[in-house]
Amino acid sequence: MKILTGNDLASGDVVWWTGESWSRHVEDSVDVNEHGEAIARAEEGARRVNVPYVIEAQATPEGPRPAHIKDRIRALGPTIRPDLTLKPADPDAGNWVI
Amino acid sequence: MYQYDTYDQSAVDARVEEFRDQVARRLSGALSEDQFKPLRLMNGLYLQLHAYMLRVAVPYGTLSGQQMHMLAHIARKYDRGYGHFTTRQNIQYNWIKLDEAPDILAELATVEMHAIQTSGNCIRNISSDQYAGAAADEVADPRPWAELLRQWSSFHPEFSYLPRKFKICVIASAEDRAAMRLHDIGIELVKRDGVLGGRIFAGGGMGRTPMIAPEIKDFVAADDLLSYLEAALRVYNRHGRRDNIYKARIKILIHEIGAKEYKRQVEEEFAHVKTLGIDPPLAEFDRIAAFFAPPAWEQGLSDDLDLSDPDFRLWVDQNVIAHQTPGYAIANISLKPIGGIPGDASADQIDLMADLATRYSFDELRVTHAQNIVLPHVKKADLYTIWQALDEAGLATANLDLISDIIACPGLDYCSLANARSIPLAQKIGQRFADPERQRDLGELKLKISGCINACGHHHAGHIGILGVDRKGTENYQLLFGGSGAEDVSLAKIIGPGFSEDGVVDAIEKATDVYKALRTDGERFVDTYRRVGMDPFKEAIYG
Numbered sequence A: 001m002k003i004l005t006g007n008d009l010a011s012g013d014v015v016w017w018t019g020e021s022w023s024r025h026v027e028d029s030v031d032v033n034e035h036g037e038a039i040a041r042a043e044e045g046a047r048r049v050n051v052p053y054v055i056e057a058q059a060t061p062e063g064p065r066p067a068h069i070k071d072r073i074r075a076l077g078p079t080i081r082p083d084l085t086l087k088p089a090d091p092d093a094g095n096w097v098i
Numbered sequence B: 001m002y003q004y005d006t007y008d009q010s011a012v013d014a015r016v017e018e019f020r021d022q023v024a025r026r027l028s029g030a031l032s033e034d035q036f037k038p039l040r041l042m043n044g045l046y047l048q049l050h051a052y053m054l055r056v057a058v059p060y061g062t063l064s065g066q067q068m069h070m071l072a073h074i075a076r077k078y079d080r081g082y083g084h085f086t087t088r089q090n091i092q093y094n095w096i097k098l099d100e101a102p103d104i105l106a107e108l109a110t111v112e113m114h115a116i117q118t119s120g121n122c123i124r125n126i127s128s129d130q131y132a133g134a135a136a137d138e139v140a141d142p143r144p145w146a147e148l149l150r151q152w153s154s155f156h157p158e159f160s161y162l163p164r165k166f167k168i169c170v171i172a173s174a175e176d177r178a179a180m181r182l183h184d185i186g187i188e189l190v191k192r193d194g195v196l197g198g199r200i201f202a203g204g205g206m207g208r209t210p211m212i213a214p215e216i217k218d219f220v221a222a223d224d225l226l227s228y229l230e231a232a233l234r235v236y237n238r239h240g241r242r243d244n245i246y247k248a249r250i251k252i253l254i255h256e257i258g259a260k261e262y263k264r265q266v267e268e269e270f271a272h273v274k275t276l277g278i279d280p281p282l283a284e285f286d287r288i289a290a291f292f293a294p295p296a297w298e299q300g301l302s303d304d305l306d307l308s309d310p311d312f313r314l315w316v317d318q319n320v321i322a323h324q325t326p327g328y329a330i331a332n333i334s335l336k337p338i339g340g341i342p343g344d345a346s347a348d349q350i351d352l353m354a355d356l357a358t359r360y361s362f363d364e365l366r367v368t369h370a371q372n373i374v375l376p377h378v379k380k381a382d383l384y385t386i387w388q389a390l391d392e393a394g395l396a397t398a399n400l401d402l403i404s405d406i407i408a409c410p411g412l413d414y415c416s417l418a419n420a421r422s423i424p425l426a427q428k429i430g431q432r433f434a435d436p437e438r439q440r441d442l443g444e445l446k447l448k449i450s451g452c453i454n455a456c457g458h459h460h461a462g463h464i465g466i467l468g469v470d471r472k473g474t475e476n477y478q479l480l481f482g483g484s485g486a487e488d489v490s491l492a493k494i495i496g497p498g499f500s501e502d503g504v505v506d507a508i509e510k511a512t513d514v515y516k517a518l519r520t521d522g523e524r525f526v527d528t529y530r531r532v533g534m535d536p537f538k539e540a541i542y543g
Helices: A034-043 A071-074 A094-096 B004-029 B033-041 B066-080 B100-111 B143-153 B222-239 B251-255 B260-274 B282-290 B310-319 B345-360 B381-392 B421-434 B436-442 B501-518 B523-530 B536-543
Strands: A003-007 A016-017 A051-062 A064-065 B045-047 B052-056 B062-064 B081-086 B091-096 B169-172 B183-194 B195-202 B215-221 B320-322 B326-331 B344-346 B365-368 B373-379 B447-450 B466-473 B473-481
Touching: A003 A034, A016 A071, A034 A051, A034 B169, A051 B536, A064 A071, A071 A094, A071 B143, A071 B169, A094 B004, A094 B169, B004 B033, B004 B100, B033 B045, B033 B251, B033 B501, B052 B100, B062 B066, B066 B081, B066 B091, B066 B345, B143 B169, B143 B222, B143 B282, B183 B222, B195 B222, B215 B260, B222 B251, B222 B260, B282 B536, B310 B320, B310 B326, B310 B381, B344 B345, B345 B365, B345 B373, B373 B381, B381 B501, B421 B501, B436 B501, B466 B501, B501 B523, B501 B536, B523 B536
Parallel strands: B169 B183, B447 B466
Antiparallel strands: A003 A016, A003 A051, A051 A064, B045 B052, B052 B091, B062 B365, B081 B091, B081 B344, B183 B195, B195 B215, B320 B326, B326 B373, B365 B373, B466 B473
């Protein structure tokens, strides 16, 4: 599947396209198929996202998992500071990244 | 320390307000990201993996206690309670919000700090010896010259859009503690017949094409230094490859036309520049130099130390360096605790270091290119009290220049350019060699890790270097031996096929075993490697 990501313009937070808006959580992502570039252009033009781009992901029972480690680290947070990740209380979160 | 005059302050204040307007226009949509990106980069603001990242300049690595407190305040108020000290003697914050960036710059300006020219194709922060003004072996204090270069290069209209970024380093000792010859221009201040001047090296650097800067001028009188640098930059600016980012650094230009031809053109340009009268009058240099006058040393201090506490003794042996003044010492604060993140410090730790500087080091701190902090002027009699305070805050790791004193770039945990993580590897290596006696037995061993070919972690200059690469979506690490950023400068060589994260830690351990078996008295790891070559190491690691 293909999912769309970028950064919130003001906060810089990593965000993911849910089909109608942007979420901080990658599991909310939807498959954008071949529409990713068009959605990216429209959303960037409306200043709802900064530098959006399409990435490959795998569908899993817990939601989409980015194919590349760089995007998995973007999705969760730095692997060396679990306290600063989106799932600080989840000891398995690191396994999801690696 | 240098203090801003009204010109400096008004220039920095004006830039804050200019950037505030630019941010407002970006948020309103008046500027696109393509239009805004070069403007934010001119103010040190990157968009990294998780958020905006702000790189704050620390000119030649020198800070006052008040400035250090401000860095802690920024970490606490605008970031997530910590900062990351870099290999360019700067500090980076990883979780900055765009709409708060102008306020941060405004707060920094109140203590004479900024983020100008910490990115972009301009002359970056001037780097220098972290022991400047304190080292026993310096021929002069390099900081007034670094400050002169800072003023010359700040907002220099001709050099604001160079072919690529440009890094300058000034040292004043034969011992190179600042990787001087791995800069675009390196200056070693020397004295000839009692006259101060500089040996000039040009065309060094790391990145994807590492090169050691050749000497292009054996002596330029200090009075002519700015004119000579102006000429050197002009020739680069004229011929640098703006058409190809990978060939745009001065090192490529000098490599392609040859150092001799580059020098010939610089000399020609120098003859012209000298007629322009850009070198400052002596009175102006004296004004700058006066800010760096030695502190009021106490006379008659004892050099004796009570070393009965073994942990304190270990720290003194490893982290404390001789000072040029009797009764004083240079104290290195390692930001490399075992299992920690190289270069990171919490806001509380930054505040503590600021307090110690104010109380015990004439209000001065230094940031080192090895991502540590220095208290440059402490009385030996105060060392135990300082160590106790550092120890309580987790800042008393006794590992300066040992295998766990690792330079590591932020890597894939933070950096959008990285291919592999650097920090977890540094943590694993530190843990493998955690035993202080084992580290000390291995002696000086400079280990440097970069998460990509851009080499922010200086892997080319490591006695042991590690380069993270992306191999089909998996992190892989190449191992290099034999580099040095010091006066015995050399570039490390890849030893063979890469490793997994755990594999590279095992390989390093095998390499240290080979070193221990083959070393002769007084030989460091890199000395043994240079003497015996790569084969015994490869055989142990791959055999």
